[in-house]
Amino acid sequence: MSFQSFIRTICIFALLVLANATEGNDPITSDFVIIGGGSSGTYAAIRLRENGKTVTLIEREAVLGGHVNTYLDPYTGQTFDYGVISFDNISVVKNYFEHFDVPLGPIGDLFTTNISYYADFATGTPLTGSPFPSDNATGAALFDYEDQLAKYPFLTNGYNLPTPVPADLLLTWGDFLKKYQLEGLAYTSFITLQGIGNILAQPTLYVMKYLPQTTVTNILTGSFLTTVHHNNHELYDKALVELGSSALVSSNVTSVVRNSGSVEVTVSTPSGTKLIQASQLLIAIQPKLESLGFLDLNVEEQYIFGQFNNSYYWDALVRNPGMPPGVCVNNANPAAALALPEMPGMYVICATILPDIYSVYYTSPYALSEDYVKNDILTTTAKLVKAFGFPPVNGTPEFVGFNDHRPFELTVSTDDIAGGFYDRLNALQGERNTWYTGATWQAHDSSLIWNWTEYTLLPRLLAN
Ligand SMILES: Cc1cc2nc3c(=O)[nH]c(=O)nc-3n(C[C@H](O)[C@H](O)[C@H](O)COP(=O)(O)OP(=O)(O)OC[C@H]3O[C@@H](n4cnc5c(N)ncnc54)[C@H](O)[C@@H]3O)c2cc1C
The missing domain is CATH 3.90.660 (Polyamine Oxidase; Chain A, domain 2)
Structure with a gap:
């Protein structure tokens, strides 16, 4: 490499570093920052936007969908769901699939x-x-x-x-x-x-x-209903397109700092580190203590999330x-x-x-x-x-x-259940500008998670 091309390479590298650093220093602002773009997080993001809120959705994988696994057979060109497959015939489900023009039919x-x-x-x-x-x-x-x-x-x-x-x-x-x-x-x-x-x-x-x-x-x-094309991922692919730059995929949260009226989330993304400033945080991942290393947990949160076992x-x-x-x-x-x-x-x-x-x-x-x-x-x-x-x-x-699919079912001991664990868990909703959704708050059932998010959580989020 000649001296000139060496200098040019160094300059380009420096410019790229500067560009990423500038991007990182330029905070994204939104009403809600949502961590986890699976079943519950994607649903919440779409519905909050429909209700006039701005969101930033952070997903560690390259695609949204969580437990959805859709296989595309290279020989037949046919798709097949072997993760999440079935849905209930209820209005929340039908509205959601209709919104993305993904047809549902009998299983x-x-x-x-x-x-x-x-x-x-x-x-x-x-x-x-x-x-x-x-x-x-x-x-x-x-x-x-x-x-x-x-x-x-x-x-x-x-x-x-x-x-x-x-x-x-x-x-x-x-x-x-x-x-x-x-x-x-x-x-x-x-x-x-x-x-x-x-x-x-x-x-x-x-x-x-x-x-x-x-x-x-x-x-x-x-x-039971399922997608007519045996392609549950279609909904999540379309959701990703609709969310556009509001969704950060292949991204990892490195820290969350919760202040009295706001939340600051630092995220490592494929295009550099980004800072998100939001009014509220919605956690849509399984709240096991070891999954929440990025969060500024207080003593109560540490105790509660530390009680969970999983299958x-x-x-x-x-x-x-x-x-x-x-x-x-x-x-x-x-x-x-x-x-x-x-x-x-x-x-x-x-x-x-x-x-x-x-x-x-x-x-x-x-x-x-x-x-x-x-x-x-x-x-x-x-x-x-x-x-x-x-x-x-x-x-x-x-x-x-x-x-x-670990951690799958999050459970606590029967002594904890009898001792009021779920009252303490529910009391965390809305504390420190932080909300939660997902299987741990309802059950491993996408239809009912969306129903609970729609009718129980969303009104509270919007009231804030
Ligand atoms: C094999 C299988 C089959 C199933 N079949 C059905 C079915 O047929 N019908 C049905 O209703 N339910 C089914 N379920 C259950 C249902 O899928 C789950 O209950 C539902 O996906 C839970 O939604 P969630 O949002 O809580 O979690 P998830 O959908 O798992 O979403 C969590 C998301 O957060 C992401 N994430 C995790 N940590 C981080 C982090 N630190 N930063 C950013 N992102 C993070 C994950 O990658 C994931 O995308 C099935 C589950 C499995 C595993």
Whole structure:
């Protein structure tokens, strides 16, 4: 390099640094700064703007959508959702999808299942038929469960628990099912309410939040909705376009300072460090203490967020797992309580509407590495293929999608629940110009998170 080109390179570099620094020093101002562009954060951003507020939405990934995973099959050009799939037929959902012109329709058959098998995945042993109750027994249990749900109308909206917290909500789900002879519901709850580790050990409060009346009705009447194009990401891609420069993706919050009337957020973005000055902060990520390192937490916030434990949840798409078309194998253990297998492990491996592609869902009550989970999926699948004696297929198994959804379900101990934890959690709303939304405040259910954000949180945000 000549001396002149060396000087020119140095000058360009200096100009770029200066440009970034200038950008960083030029604060973005908005009414709200929202951290987390998943289900709840994106919804809140869109609706606040529709209500005349300015927002800055910060998302660490390159796209919005959080737990949404949409696969584009390079061979067929078809899209397929294997993260968030189903929605409720309620006005908030319909309005939101209509706004982005993303059509919704009946969920229909996402899985080309011609035949369902059952096996003990721990050993690979095939079972003769299902060890679970018949559809009729499940339906009857769901009706009885509706009577139980009706006792707790306060569960519909957020976590506004009475004092004392009803003792039944503090029972483990296993004990609750036994107490009310709802054993017929065990498998449906296990397979529908995925990602929460060993469901029978979970406090009933969390399971009932995750299995609300809307979901029960959808199961009983088959009325879940999904996107007609099997492309839930379309909504988030369009939301990103609509938000334009109000959304900072691939961006990480490095610090938040909350003053009496404002919030200052420093963000590291692909185009340099930016300072955002806003009136209010909306946190739309899971509030685990270790996820909130950027926040100037006070003692109460540290205590509250420090109480949360979490479960682990992974989804995957495997091409050529060695199974014939149209096959679904379900995990079961006839020797275990209610035949539900002990987790960590896979729930199921199922043929999808995409040729040669099978979906897998996996949970654990404790942390596991990506390598461990992938290896367990492949080893278990190979065991099943061998044990069932499936005929050889072309190709070797290959992950074409794999996502770690940790931290998934945030829970606290039953002592904490009984001791008024959720009153203290709710009391944080609006304190120090800070608000919260997302699964922890409602349930892992996008439709109900949007409903809660719309009717409970938004009026309070707008009143500020
Ligand atoms: C595999 C799977 C399938 C599901 N299926 C369904 C379904 O069919 N129907 C349904 O209703 N619900 C479903 N759910 C549950 C539903 O998706 C969640 O409840 C919902 O996404 C929670 O929304 P949220 O906004 O709380 O979190 P998320 O959607 O996870 O959003 C949080 C966002 O914050 C971002 N983020 C995290 N930390 C930071 C940070 N420090 N800075 C910036 N950004 C950050 C994340 O990248 C993410 O985008 C499913 C969940 C999973 C995992």
